[in-house]
Amino acid sequence: MTEKLKVGPSPHILDSRSVSSIMWDVVIALIPVTAAAIIYFGLNAVFILLVSTLSAMIFESLVVHKSLKPKKVLGDGSAAVTGLLLGLILPPSAPLWMAVVGSGVAILLAKQAFGGIGNNIFNPALVGRAVLFMSWPVLMTRWHQPLALDNWFADLVSGATPLGAGSASLIDLVLGNVGGSLGETSVVAILLGGIYLLLKGHIDWRIPGGYIGTAAIIALLTNQFSLEAVAFHICAGGLLFGAVFMATDMVTSPTTKVGRLLFGIGCGLVTMYVRVFASAPEGVTYAILFMNALVPLIDRYTVPKTFGEVKK
Amino acid sequence: MKTTFPGGIHPPYNKELTASKAIVEMPLPKRVRLLLQQHIGAPCKPLVKKGDVVTVGQKIADSDAFVSAPIIASVGGEVAAVDAEGIEIVTDPEHSRFTGQAPKYDTPEDIRQIIREAGIVGMGGAAFPTHVKLSPPEGKEVHTLIINGAECEPYLSTDHRVMVEQGEELIEGIKILLRACGAQKAIIGIEKNKPDAIENLSRLCRDEENIRVEAVPVVYPQGGERQLIKSLTGREVPVGGLPLDLGIVVQNVATAVAVHQAVNLGRPLIDRVVTVSGRGVAEPANVRVRLGTPIRDLIEFCGGMRDDAVKVVNGGPMMGKAVASLDDPVTKGTSGILVLTEAEVRIYEERTCIRCARCVDACPMRLMPNYLALYSRKSMYNDAEQIHLFNCIECGCCSFVCPARIPIVHYIQKAKHEINSKRRKK
Known part of the structure; x- marks a missing residue:
């Protein structure tokens, strides 16, 4: 009979879900938007997404493992998520060096400088985008029309985004046949990914629900109760992509149920404030980054009443 | 409407290893x-x-x-x-060879005394002395006796078998417990995954006016005292309080059978049913075994350990304790001896919390295990107490779901221990 028994604290059985299985699930959830980006923006999309994802993985591996062995570069999948997310919020004409710089800022400055996975306060991909936007505003706002499907190898032709132009057909918005950042244009693709994450239990409906709901109410109030305007505000720009994939980042969102709802509402308020009152056409990046900073405060003031706690 | 408690998890139950196996008696x-x-x-x-x-x-x-x-x-x-x-x-x-005589009794106090002298404690695992639980303090009245047959821990099937095989004795035990604590009615709470137990006891209770059987949802930790009370009555035991504060006493099914044997037959607590299970034991079984039997003997009685066994647990996999030596004995609270293989108890490296909040969602006590673990690690005990460290029942749901494999319950136990030992010093 063996006598070398292992001992350790209870519980002695654990769920099979791990940090890396969650991260790769997020990558799976990003497949539809990645596909949409490639369909609408062609080879530019392929190169930008490849470069942003790979460079993020390489930066992370160099800093964390000091190694470039394939297994280390794959890591826990979190760098792949950050790099892919960053690529998906770049404009289709972004030069490849910008994808590298963005990923570098995201991984090195926003994530590792704060202590690595779990310790960053701000969403790394959004910090990457914000830094690029402030540094090269012209390159970051050169928008293009999607490619015609029968002329997929053609060069991109410049054109305004729906938010910039102030209009677009709803069908085009839903399918994604409009100008914009690589991954933000197709409502259908974003929803597919979001549903997958909801079913897997990786995101809580309260964040996208609070975000989109608040934006819808403000759009209704500021547009003479026009439902068309509401649909436009939600489907155009980066709101839906941000609500589903960015605001729901576990590390940078609250851990209480009430907190998650408040966080979503706050994102909606700031986004719509920027869109309606500020000079910029879009405010998703700054809204989520601003709310990221409030997360510790939100957690602190939304601790749930524990089981059996008597109302005071 | 059927309510249940907040949170909870659905671990792999693995009860099929022993659930249908009749209790066997181990030789002395x-x-x-x-x-x-x-x-x-x-x-x-x-x-x-x-x-x-x-x-x-x-x-x-x-x-x-x-x-x-x-x-x-x-x-x-x-x-x-x-x-x-x-x-x-x-x-x-x-x-x-036991040759006892049924004791004489009259008042509830007599019954409590017999139960005490028989050495009976809660047999669900916590092992709290039964006569103490049956003694409501001055001014507190007990109206409901809850009999805990939930048996929510994976693998375990002792309570299940007792309910199927010793139903009559259980009902007799409940009647005595009712007299001892002065409650008017008893509810037997059983998780829905034990239909044969529910059916057997429902049949036996058909003519009992004040005892009824209730099926409760299958979710761990349904068998936690506070959780079962919430499921059956909709009420929450106050923080820092006891079920007695709600006029409720909870007793495990095996305890009720032991009470019957002590009071009606004069037989003290000398044995108990133990589920010996896990993929690491040759012949999983439900065994009636004398208290004090070395775990080694019990496992050998069940065909011995397989070569790939790596861990032996006294109790269930969620709250049981890892056994360091097979010479350790079976105690009154030993509901199971689990022999687990490498595949069943994969050991992972602890990583950083990614704030996924799965522990917050799973906590049946509506606590924030993520912050409790963090404060414990940083020795911020005041902060831990402020978010109700001591309301934690250590059920293990948080550690189970944690994708970063943080032993959250372990950190919580450490914080409780540190605070308690500081208080004792003062």
């Missing part, structure tokens, strides 16, 4: 080791010394403290050793 072990503390409360002091000959059922250790329960010789024979932790008896089959 060659020797037993009876620990002086098998219960919550004060440890007992030995009443015998090395060389004494004791008979089965004889009281061999006791305590003056109210919250304690005496230790009863589970076999007869010669006392081979007495040390600070336990008493060892070499079995003599001649002295191990």
